[in-house]
Amino acid sequence: MMALRAHRLAVALAGLLAASVCLAGRPASAAPTAPSAPSDPLGSAFSGAAATYEVPRDLLVALAYSETHLDGHGGRPSASGGYGVMHLVTNPAHHTLEQAASLTATPVAALKGDGAANIAGGAAVLRAEADLLGLSAIDRADIAKWYTAVAKYGGATSPASARLYADTVYDLLGEGIRAVTPRGETVSVQPRPVTPDRGEYADAPDLNSPRLAASADYPSAHWAPASTSNYRVASRGASALDRIVVHVMQGSYAGTISWFQNPSAKVSAHYLVRSSDGDITQMVRDKDVAYHATVYNDRSIGIEHEGYVSDASWFTDAMYRSSAALTRYVADKYGIPKDRTHIVGHAQVPGTDHTDPGSNWNWTKYMQYVTGSGGGNPYTPEEVCGSGYSVIDSAALGSSGTVYLLYNASSGYNCVTTIKSTSLGTATATSAYLEVQGSTRITDSGNFAYYAGPVRASAADKCVKWGGKAGTSVYDSPFEHCG
Structure with a gap:
């Protein structure tokens, strides 16, 4: 066992050394060449770093946006010691800032305060993770294969939080990004739904799942x-x-x-x-x-x-x-x-x-x-189901609430939620369900203060049944919305 561990350590160190010496036939210290006085400095930096380190450009942008909304905060650290738009970290447990400095031969001060250097450093760290995982050139061209590298980039201390970190990045890829930086530059990623290869995190607890055990004190929390x-x-x-x-x-x-x-x-x-x-x-x-x-x-x-x-x-x-x-x-x-x-x-x-x-x-x-001075349920069906979803149908549940069917045209997913109208703030029996023809019905049922759901399922070009309950009122649809 000790010999195996020593071998794995040697392989890992060799991978890091190789990443610092040569990436895709270029020195790791090579910085992307940018035109003089670019009008889109961050956009050019993302494209240049992606080319230099053979990391998908859109993945770099999505990772950065998930961390910082592309705001480097003037070189000031986050609460966990992260710097720049790529959130390069230095704290007792995680040292991507120092790793980036070694891989790119760039001073730490520059990585903290210079946007282009920070993006190059983040790309180098992400590429080093890919190399340690053994991603080939063919693998690196497939954005779905980068999932595990992204999860490890975040430095999570549990599989569940690592999965949440990577899922956030891939959700942004699916939704698309249009960010305006503090200097007024617009950086965009077109929506591109990706089914990620979760690798070792495939069986990790999903903190986004409504079926994950809820907190003991607030029923709507994970x-x-x-x-x-x-x-x-x-x-x-x-x-x-x-x-x-x-x-x-x-x-x-x-x-x-x-x-x-x-x-x-x-x-x-x-x-x-x-x-x-x-x-x-x-x-x-x-x-x-x-x-x-x-x-x-x-x-x-x-x-x-x-x-x-x-x-x-x-x-x-x-x-x-x-x-x-x-x-x-x-x-x-x-x-x-x-x-x-x-x-x-x-x-x-x-x-x-x-x-x-x-x-x-x-x-x-x-x-x-x-x-509650604004009156009514503080939640809307769009907020419950998330970005990209729009209501395509609804049914009243007497005076107790409304059940909604929503659709996300980018991902092909439907979502159902039941929004209460009475007993707001008090946990009462409420449910929502979605059944895609040919698949098992998914139901969220319990005592909820404001809503049941969201219940989501892939349903592009398939018929669905949907419905829910609030108070004593129930709605059950036939199979419909088949187009």
Whole structure:
């Protein structure tokens, strides 16, 4: 066994050395040649790095966008020590910044602050992962084959968070990207649905799956426990809790889940909210003390939001609505007043040096959603099903709610969700189902506060049955929408 491990280590070191000496017949230190004063510096950098390191250009852009929305933040680090648009990391457990410096013979300072150097460094690290996995030239030309390399690039500490990281990148490929950088440059990726080759992560838990075990405290959340080094086990009840603290991650959703699972982080929060669709993951039980707000730790629930304080593009309506529903649920559960004295930003914690959620956070909108002053269910079917889905049919469930059928023309998937109209915020029996002709029916059924679903399935050119239940009302469709 020791000999086998030594052999594997030698192979890995040899792969890294080979990657640093020669990639596709070129020195690894070679930087992409760009025209003088390009009008699209980041676009040219992505294309140049893709050509130099034989990494798909669209994959590089999608990875960068998932991490930073193509904002290098002036060379300042993320919460987990990541720099630049490619989020090259230096922390006790992950060192892609130093690896990129070695592979490209570029000073660390340049990798932190220069966009083109950072993109080249990210491409070199991703290519090195591909080489260690044994991807051939034919494999490298197939964007689906890069999935495992992308998962490893993120430095996740568990298979589930590694899969979430890579799935986020591949979802962006399917949806397409049109990003405007802080300097006004537009960088685009055309939608190109890809069925990824998940390799060793094929059987990893899917944190996006509605059928994954839900959190114990908030039924709409996934459960992905933080490292026990990053919180304290306790037995807090309603009498101990009087604050909810709003944070901004200074990083990505998948990356922050991974960071909170890393024992060296020494930080955590109870809940994390995703920008694109408001997805929620719980990482610390409400009863336990998360390390998120110093003097408020013992008395508060911490909610982290994907993104960066300086970039308003992360603060989507889906995020506001989902987070507000969570805050309202927690406040009602523990008797915390729904006002700005008791629902605070990290910057309001006494003695803190943090500024989040910052001036781009819309407290007025958020508190309207928390208090319900806007009226009605805070969720729409499009928000529940996600980006790219549009309603193609619906059926009323009496006065209790509506069940919706949606379709994503880019992916060929249908989605069904039941949106409640009554007993909002209270978990009541609600269900949604989708059955593609010739396949097994998929159902999401339980006690939910706002909606059931999303239930998604590939249904291009196939007939579907769909329906759901809210209160005592039920709807069941025939096979239809066959085109």
